[in-house]
Amino acid sequence: MASCESCPSKDKCGDKDRDNCMIENNPINDVKHIIGVMSGKGGVGKSTVSVLLAHDLMKKGYKVGILDADITGPSIPRLLGLQDKRATILETGIIPVFADNGLKVMSLNFLVDEENTPVIWRGPIIAGTVKQFWTDVLWEELDYLIVDLPPGTGDVALTVMQVMPLTGVVMVSVPQDMVSMIVAKAINMAKKMNVDVLGVIENMSYIQCPDCDTQIKMFDGDIKTFLDTAHIPLLGELPMTKSIINVASQGINHSDEAMTLFEPITNKIIKELE
């Protein structure tokens, strides 16, 4: 039976019958906020944003975990330089991998022999694995659990929204994607599933001129009108910059500039959840 006391949805759940609650909440875990990071399509920087957000929250003194729900294309371990680590499986559950700063991380790559072993599974097995990452991993006490979703509005995104008590989702997009139907679809999916959309981060929004203050916009996407119409806040715009690429190539600990660029976005997310 679900443990309602530690469930982040306990205040939203209303008079839902406890016995019929779909959420198998591990009583060992006490997670205050679960934030899904979503994108309409692949390669827009969703995993990079998940890692920047998690690290910035850690820097602010919160207890944070990352659940890599991108089962067939997990990139979180590599972004954190943890690709050689493996999770420990106990009778009582799975101990996540700890980054140097104490960030707790769970990814399928921590359970396979080699990082490049492909996962050739059908949708229901993938969805079941994501569920287990929520129910069987010993997250213990967390202020924030960041869930890096696979791109799009497929099976796994649906499972996460159905079985995990998400506090809200953050949508990542790039400018030319923003005005397209794809992002609107992802936003509409979250709304249909009664999941709050905390806002949109426009990634690769501009390039900063190295010699002046000019921000060079490469695309003409009209974000603000689009978001105003959809009543969704813009959490921030991130430039296309080497310091953010360095998160992937050199690890988060070498990306101070990227962390500085991201901080206002973290602050807005924290405020949204107050």
Ligand SMILES: Nc1ncnc2c1ncn2[C@@H]1O[C@H](COP(=O)(O)OP(=O)(O)OP(=O)(O)O)[C@@H](O)[C@H]1O
């Ligand atoms: N603001 C940025 N400036 C420069 N490069 C970036 C930026 N954001 C992300 N990238 C790069 O873009 C690539 C894709 O990023 P990432 O893996 O985070 O995307 P994703 O949306 O999670 O992809 P996937 O669809 O595989 O889940 C990476 O090489 C990353 O370093």
